[in-house]
Amino acid sequence: MTTAGSARNAGGANAVPELSTVDHLAQLIAFDTTSARSNLALIDYVERHLARHGVDCRLVANAQGDKANLYATIGPAQRRGVMLSGHTDTVPVAGQTWQYDPYALTACGERLYGRGTADMKGFLASVLAAVPAMAEADLSVPINLAFSYDEEVGCLGVRGLIADMAQYPQRPVACVVGEPTSMRVCCAHKGKLAARVRVRGKACHSGMAPEGVNAIHAAARLIGWIEQAAAGRAKAGPFDERFGIPHTTLQVGTVEGGAALNIVPAHCQFDFEIRNVPAEDPQRILQQFLEFAAALEAELRQGHADACIEVERLSSYPGLSSNQDSALVAFVMALLDDAAIERIGFGTEGGLFQGELGIPTLVCGPGSMAQGHQPDEFVTGEQLERCDAFLQRLIAGLEQPGVGERLADGGVS
Incomplete structure (x- = not known):
């Protein structure tokens, strides 16, 4: 792996040596960019690094002004290029037992430990190290x-x-999302819909249970519907063999309710998710759930007029489905050491770039999601080296005339 001391020093003997991928990764890991916190310090770091190499960038902030997206163009801005995409936020470390400091990069053998090393600051660091080239x-x-x-x-x-990019005169012709795939190409992933269910019943002493409306019992019936819907899809599909689990899945992730064993619970809340294959519409599944919930709510109100079931949609993103035979896939696979197609069980922003902006997209980045979100998260030096090599080959490939026209056949399915 390239070290800071051996990196390109284009500015002469007195110039500051360029940072290596590992150097940048150490800087990025030091920023606690848990989604609940601001990412502006990290964005400022990236912005200053780009500015040192004459690269301007555009920031698209949230309404509160404490977070921002960054978009930059390196090369002929009047043409459609290749976009390298990554997220700056990480999941929390709360409740996890770490052997290493999650916000200080620690090397142990081939492994580099720290929150976000795999998901996905390793990719961002490799991109930043390649900016001078x-x-x-x-x-x-x-x-x-x-x-x-x-x-x-x-x-x-x-x-x-994405809303900002929709106004750009020249949008990218292709996108590579650098989520961890062990530097293999991924052409598809499932979509996701997450929802929260709140059940309100009627409390009373448990010795008089029939006079109350048990919110936990009602929630259990709703959860049972979700379990049956999941089992039905595991048995009957639809199936998509591109995924390790080839059918839509549903699962309940959290449940809260009740105050004491001797009180019929008046409240219960749970969160559930749908991870759908491209052939299945999660909105249709949600609508079926809402119809079941409405019928159950009417039943609950026979015991208490104010009983209710509320369903709040928390978030959703579309799946990714790209043509495995597209020009983009062929181009990227020619730049990799490993020509295998990866199947991933997690989602990315790729479906939004492809669906909202029509940009052919695939996923390819260093590390494995088996380490992502885990205590003592790590990426290996070998994976970062492979990403560095990929980016150098990408740069060389994009120097060839006519590459934009060849990539324009993105083959989106």
Whole structure:
């Protein structure tokens, strides 16, 4: 792996040596960008690094002004380029037992530990280390950088960037989302819809249970519907063999309710999710659930007029479905050491770029999601080296004339 001391030093003997991927990763890990916190310090770091190499960027902030997306163009801005996309936020470390400091990069053998090393600051660090080479290259089409916020809470932040990009005269011709795939190409992932259910019943002493309306019992019936819907899809599909679990899944992740064993509970709340294959519409599943909930609510109101069931949609994002035979997939796979197609069980912002902006998209980045969101999260030096090599080959590939026209056949299915 390239070290800071051996990196390119284009500015002469007195210039500051360029940082390596590991150097940048150490800086990025030091920023606590848990989704509940601001990412502006990290964005400022990226902005200053880009400015040192003559690269301007555009920030698209949230309404509160404490978070921002970043978009930059390196190369001929009048042409449609290739976008490298990643999110800056991470999941919390609360409740996890770490052997290493999650916000200080720690090397142990081949492993580099820290929150976000795999998901997905390793990719961002590799991109930042490649910026000097990008800026010096004679690119035929530009390289666009899109760094977002709040991906981990439902791909929320990138939507402002997508709305902004919709007004750009030249949008990227292709996108690579650098989520961890062990540097293999992923052409598809499931969509997701998350919802929260609140049940209000009527409390009373448990010795007089029939006079109350048990909110937990009602929630259990709703959860049973979700379990049956999941089992039905596991048995009958629809199926999509591109996924390790080839059918739509439903599951309840959290349940809260009740005050004491001797009180019939008046309240219960639970969160559930739908992770759908492209052939199935999660809105249709949600509508079926709402119809069941409405019938149950009418039943509850026979015992208490104020009983109710409320369903709040928390977040959703579409799945990704790209043509495996597209020009983009062929182009990217030619730049990789491993030509295998990866199947992933998690979602990305890729479906939004493809669905909302029509940008052919695939997923490819260093590390494995098996380490993402875990205590002692890590990425290996070998994975970062492979990402560095991929980016250098990408730069060389985008120097070739006519590459933009070849990529224009994105083959979106």
